[in-house]
Amino acid sequence: MKATKEDNNPLRSLPSVHRLLAAPAVRAIGARVPAPVLTEAARSVLEAVRAELVAGNGRGVATPSEAELAERVVAEAQRRAAPSLQAAVNATGIVLHTGLGRARLSAAAQRAVQEVAAAHAVLEIERETGRRGSRRDHVRGLLCELTGAEDATVVNNCAGAVFLAVMTLAAGREVLISRGELVEIGGAFRMPDIIRASGATLVEVGTTNRTRLSDYANAITERTGLILRCHPSNFAIVGFTEEVPTAALAALSKEHGLPVMDDQGSGALIAPSELGIGGQKGSLKDSLAAGCEVVTASGDKLLGGPQAGLILGRREPIERIAKHPLARALRVDKLTLAALEATLCLYREPDRALAEIPTLRYLTRTEPELRRLAQRLKTKLQTALPPDRFLLTLVPERSQIGGGSLPGEDLPTVCVALRALDGVPSPDEIAAHLRHHTPPIFARIKADAVLFDPRTLEPEELDFIAQAVRNL
Ligand SMILES: *Cc1c(COP(=O)(O)O)cnc(C)c1O
Secondary structure, X not given: OHHHHXXXXXXXXXXXXXXXXXXXXXXXXXXXXXXXXXXXXXXXXXXXXXXXXXXXXXXXXXXOOHHHHHHHHHHHXXXXXXXXXXXXXXXXXXXXXXXXXXXXXOHHHHHHHHHHHHOOOOOOEOOOOOOEOOOOHHHHHHHHHHHOOOEEEEXXXXXXXXXHHHHHHHOOOEEEEEHHHOOEEEOOXXXXXXXXXXXXXXXXXXXXXXXXXXXXXXXXXXXXXXXXXXXXXXXXXXXXXXXXXXXXXXXXXXXXXXXXXXXXXXXXXXXXXXXXXXXXXXXXXXXXXOOOOEEEXXXXXXXXXXXXXXXXXXXXXXXXXHHOHHHHHHOOOXXXXXXXXXXXXXXXXXXXHHHHOHHHHHHOOOHHHHHHHHHHHHXXXXXXXXXXXXXXXXXXXXXXXXXXXXXXXXXEEEEEEEEEOOOOOOHHHHHHHHHOOOOOEEOEEEOOEEEEOHHHOOOOHHHHHHHHHHOO
């Protein structure tokens, strides 16, 4: 009796790890998946199946065949071997999507990264003398040429740039900042925290919606070390508002022998107003011309380059910032510098920058171009989907700029809306399916539809979306 029961035990008929690894389907991926990953995958699949069988306790749960098990091992091994950081398709239309890595690099920047990645590079060496040089020199000249700054240095990101600059210029002293500019950028970057962490004391001036020059003037004491301006990059205060023009602030600080620093964040080399995408916000050059001693900005926002924090301005404060011991802890590597230099080079000819830097190209796409792309995508999706189950339409929409750049300045676009006629699968289910595709695709959901915004898509990416919807 006991023996019979054991013979019927489905757990007993499961193959061993060793045997599964020898299955033809598993052997076939052996060249692409490391052996330890395959072994772990086989072990975990067998464990999962055993648990399923035990939970089913013989009631209707069939033991999978060896071929079925092998397929599961292949899928599991491929999942485990796949890189975590993968290229993705951004169909959200959000040009600077922080979750999707913000700016996409130009072809020139990609080539520059590739070249220095594959070889040694003259990162910190003087070619004249063969002696140790400075990594700052690779982009300093270009940054000065493009912005009118006297000097420049680059660190890991803009948060780091602000931290380093405030610490160098105002540690142990007071920093004046308008109450309307005490921003949180996201990812736990809060201006008041940064100021405190840098060892300076925060002094708030004015009110949330209105700050006047006299508010700054009245707050200046012998303890003041810096007047800080921060571009409120992810919200806009509208209505009864007043802020002090940067030039007036610079004049006031000069009177008192104090530096003014402008944290621009978005970091435009071409003013957004010139791109036709924003009201009054100026460029880095405008901020320096207005008299700011130091200006900070991100490399991967409106500039369209790699993640970096640019610190530009007058020679004396920039030199001090670059020599601060913490500058070493925030320094950039050769890949970042290569991408940044190549990106900056494009700005020497603004038309080239507009044509070749994806961020600028996406921001300036015209409605007819967006409509053409949307129509092409719709046609491709129509071919890929059964017509009796899904509905595809073109809808006028708005694209966000994102990345904390120009709040309230969204751009008109044309989206492809996809919905299942009977609501199955739901928009959430469709979006989840797209995210699990290779490459993962990110779209927007609005009401009962999934929206694909062509603003941030390259023509070849339309095919990825069509492939992904095929097996919905
Ligand atoms: C985005 C932003 C930052 C942070 O920049 P990161 O490069 O993401 O570190 C700081 N200040 C302002 C005003 C910003 O807009």
